[in-house]
Every structure is written in C-alpha cells, then in structure tokens.
Amino acid sequence: MQAFSPLSNHDLRDEIKAYWSRRAETFDAQPGHEIFSEDERAAWHALLRKHLGNGEGRAALDLACGTAVVSHLLDDLGFQVTGLDWSEPMLERARTKAATRGRKIRFLMGDAERTMEPDASYDVITNRHLVWTLVDPLSCFHEWHRVLKPGGRLLVVDGDFVNPSALTRLLKRLASLASHIGLARDALHGAPNPEMAETHNRILSAVYFSGGARSDAVAALLREAGFTKVTIDTDMAAIHRSQRKNFSLLKGLERATQHRFAICAEK
Known part of the structure; x- marks a missing residue:
C-alpha cells in the first residue's frame, strides 16, 4: 500500500479530490447530505433566509457543491446559482439532478481554494462541510473575499466532528451498538466502508483543522x-429535528449534540 504520511499539500489535495469522487455514488443516499423531507427543506430555507435573505436574482456561488443540495436550496429562494466542484462524478450527479428538477443552475468544475472566478462577481457565497477539509483556510478565505462583491455575504455551514462531548461520545457508542445488533437502521445509510473510513481519517489527520473545526x-x-x-x-x-426521522433515535440525538454551526460574514 502506498504511504500517504506525511502528505505534501499536492498529494493531500489529490487524495481529498479522489475521496469525494468515490463518495459521489452514495452521497445522496445519506441523510444529512441529501434532503429527505419537506420539513428539512423548510428548515434549510429558514437558515439561508436568516443570513442571506431572499435571492431576488442575486448571484450565488455554492462552493464544493457536490450533488448540488445547497445549490437547489438557493435556487428555491430565487438566487442565480453557480455550483462549483472539483469532482466530475459529483458534478455529473448535480447536472442530472438539476435537469430532472428543471432547474437552471450553472455548474463549473473548479477548486474552491482557487476559483478562477472574476473579482467581485458574486453577491453570496455558500459552502457546507467544506471548511474542515481545507489545506490552507486563510488563503482560501482571502480568495472568497476577492470573489464577493462589496456588501456580499459568505455563509459557512460546518462542524467540529473531532472533539465530541462526553454525551456525544456515549450516544455514538450506543447508536453504533444498536446498529450492529440490528436494533437500528443507521447501518443502511451507506456509510463509508473500512477502506474509505481509513482514507477519511488519514485526510483528517493532515488538514489544517485536524484538531477539529471550532x-x-x-x-x-x-x-x-x-x-x-x-x-x-x-x-x-x-x-x-427534521433529520431525526431519517435516523434512529440514538443517532439523531448524537448528531444534535455535535458542535455544528453556521457562520455568516460580510465583505
């Protein structure tokens, strides 16, 4: 097996890209990634409106858009949306989803850390579960600041999944046990296999927020x-609350006790 530690930035970024390309096949099958109820869709709409307002035709850039879950939420609210991702398998699914739903979302293959987009070209930038993967977040945040128009807003949705509380650790152990002995359905949600889990942990150990994205x-x-x-x-x-119906009781409670957050910032 190829040794990946220590990783250069180039090797690490390649591995991150390959990892998410492999995850594309099952990404939309997992609660917490795709949206499985109108209650959850409404809850996400409320979060986006709270920090970004209604779209009213404003230009939005959804970074690391994956299969375009957040891109569709922005489109729902009336933004003119560009979804950017560096994984072609993710973008293939994003384009198919948009075509199926009849949405006019523009998709680009690109790097969230070096977008190649013009200065001051977007009113809004969003990303979900991207920041924890960044190799050089400060440089990346400078890039996002460059691409935003004056007065534009950035919305980051992420979490610290490295430093769970004692309660979260207990709930995770109980949820895992319940799933293992067949008392919960969480094992059916397409979690990464052991090889992918090892890759995930190796990536996490090498990124900037290896100690957790607080x-x-x-x-x-x-x-x-x-x-x-x-x-x-x-x-x-x-x-x-809206996601819990797609998890066992214990798994839903575990997620609710994690340090998950949204950060809104303005240029």
Whole structure:
C-alpha cells in the first residue's frame, strides 16, 4: 500500500479530490447530505433566509457543491446559482439532478481554494462541510473575499466532528451498538466502508483543522482575511429535528449534540 504520511499539500489535495469522487455514488443516499423531507427543506430555507435573505436574482456561488443540495436550496429562494466542484462524478450527479428538477443552475468544475472566478462577481457565497477539509483556510478565505462583491455575504455551514462531548461520545457508542445488533437502521445509510473510513481519517489527520473545526477558530480566520460582521449561529435545532426521522433515535440525538454551526460574514 502506498504511504500517504506525511502528505505534501499536492498529494493531500489529490487524495481529498479522489475521496469525494468515490463518495459521489452514495452521497445522496445519506441523510444529512441529501434532503429527505419537506420539513428539512423548510428548515434549510429558514437558515439561508436568516443570513442571506431572499435571492431576488442575486448571484450565488455554492462552493464544493457536490450533488448540488445547497445549490437547489438557493435556487428555491430565487438566487442565480453557480455550483462549483472539483469532482466530475459529483458534478455529473448535480447536472442530472438539476435537469430532472428543471432547474437552471450553472455548474463549473473548479477548486474552491482557487476559483478562477472574476473579482467581485458574486453577491453570496455558500459552502457546507467544506471548511474542515481545507489545506490552507486563510488563503482560501482571502480568495472568497476577492470573489464577493462589496456588501456580499459568505455563509459557512460546518462542524467540529473531532472533539465530541462526553454525551456525544456515549450516544455514538450506543447508536453504533444498536446498529450492529440490528436494533437500528443507521447501518443502511451507506456509510463509508473500512477502506474509505481509513482514507477519511488519514485526510483528517493532515488538514489544517485536524484538531477539529471550532466555530470561533473559523471566525477568527475569516476576520483575518478581511471579513466583517462575522456572526456565529449554533441554532441548528430545526434542521436536526427534521433529520431525526431519517435516523434512529440514538443517532439523531448524537448528531444534535455535535458542535455544528453556521457562520455568516460580510465583505
């Protein structure tokens, strides 16, 4: 087996890209990735409206869009959406989904850390579960600041999945046990196989936020990159409640006790 540690930035970024390309096949089968109820869709709409307002034709860039879950939410709200991802398998599914739903979402293959988009070209930038994977977040945040128009807003949705609380650890163990002995259905949600789990852990050990992406640390880097009015929102309860019907009781409670957050910042 090829040794991946220590990884250069180039090798690490290649491995991250390959990992998410392999995850594309099952990405939409997993609750917490795709949306499985109108209650959850409404909860996400409420979060986006709270921080970004209605679209009204404004230009939005959804970074690391994957299969375009957040891109569709933005489109629902009236934004003119561009979804950018560097995984062709993810983009294939994103384009198919948009065609099936009759949505006019523009998709680009590109790197969220080097978008190649023009200066001051977007009113809104969004990303979900991207920041924890970044190799150089400060440089990346400078790039996002460059691409935003003056007065534009960035919305980061992410979490710290490295430092669970004692309650979260207990619930995770109980949920895993219940799934293992057949008392819960969570094992059916397409979790990564052991090889993929090993790759995930290897990537996590090498990225900038290897010790966990805490909201205050992310916010501090956003301010350093020039963003102002940086607001941390940890009230994800409505989204968690709506997702619970797709998880066992224990798994739903575990997710609800994790440090998940949205950060809104302005240029």
